[in-house]
Amino acid sequence: xxxxxxxxxxxxxxxxxxxxxxxxxxxxxxxxxxxxxxxxxxxxxxxxxxxxxxxxxxxxxxxxxxxxxxxxxxxxxxxxxxxxxxxxxxxxxxxxxxxxxxxxxxxxxxxxxxxxxxxxxxxxxxxxxxxxxxxxxxxxxxxxxxxxxxxxxxxxxxxxxxxxxxxxxxxxxxxxxxxxxxxxxxx
Numbered sequence: 001x002x003x004x005x006x007x008x009x010x011x012x013x014x015x016x017x018x019x020x021x022x023x024x025x026x027x028x029x030x031x032x033x034x035x036x037x038x039x040x041x042x043x044x045x046x047x048x049x050x051x052x053x054x055x056x057x058x059x060x061x062x063x064x065x066x067x068x069x070x071x072x073x074x075x076x077x078x079x080x081x082x083x084x085x086x087x088x089x090x091x092x093x094x095x096x097x098x099x100x101x102x103x104x105x106x107x108x109x110x111x112x113x114x115x116x117x118x119x120x121x122x123x124x125x126x127x128x129x130x131x132x133x134x135x136x137x138x139x140x141x142x143x144x145x146x147x148x149x150x151x152x153x154x155x156x157x158x159x160x161x162x163x164x165x166x167x168x169x170x171x172x173x174x175x176x177x178x179x180x181x182x183x184x185x186x187x
Contacts, residue, residue, distance in 0.1 A: 002071040011135045014078035021089045033101030040100035040159040046152025050145040054132045074134030081127030087113040088120040100160045122182040
C-alpha cells in the first residue's frame with residue numbers, strides 16, 4: 001500500500017517535470033500567430049474540467065492510500081507522457097502555443113513524436129490524466145473525467161486539423177491519413 005502523502009508527492013513530481021518543458025520553451029522566442037481559431041478554447045475548458053473532476057474528493061478519500069500497482073502504473077504512464085511532451089515541445093519550438101493558431105512561417109512538423117501521432121501534446125495530456133486516475137482517481141470521477149477530456153480534445157484536434165489542412169492542403173491530408181490524431185493505433 002502506498003501512503004496518501006507518497007501518492008501526492010508522486011503526482012506533484014510528475015506534473016512538475018511535465019510542466020518544466022513549458023519553462024524551457026519560455027526561454028526560446030515564440031512568434032506571434034497570424035491566425036488563431038478561438039473555438040479550440042472550448043476544448044481546453046472541457047479538458048480542464050476533466051482534470052478538476054479527477055482531483056475532486058472528500059477529505060476521507062484524500063487520506064487513503066492506494067495499491068502499489070496503481071502507483072507503478074501511474075508513474076509509468078506519466079513517464080511516457082513526459083517524454084512525449086518534452087519531445088513534442090522541442091519539435092515544435094516557437095510554433096507551440098495554447099491557442100490553435102498558425103505562425104506566418106508555420107511548418108508542418110512530422111518529426112519526433114509527430115511521427116507517432118499528429119497531436120502528441122494531447123496524447124501526453126491524456127496520459128497525464130490517466131496517471132492522475134491511477135494515483136488519485138475514484139469512482140465515478142475518473143470515467144467522467146476521461147469522457148470530458150476526450151470530447152475536449154476532439155474539439156481541439158478538429159480545429160487544429162482544419163487550420164493545418166487550410167495551410168498545407170494535400171500534404172496535410174496525406175499525413176492525416178497515415179498518422180493517428182492523438183491515440184497511437186486509433187484512427
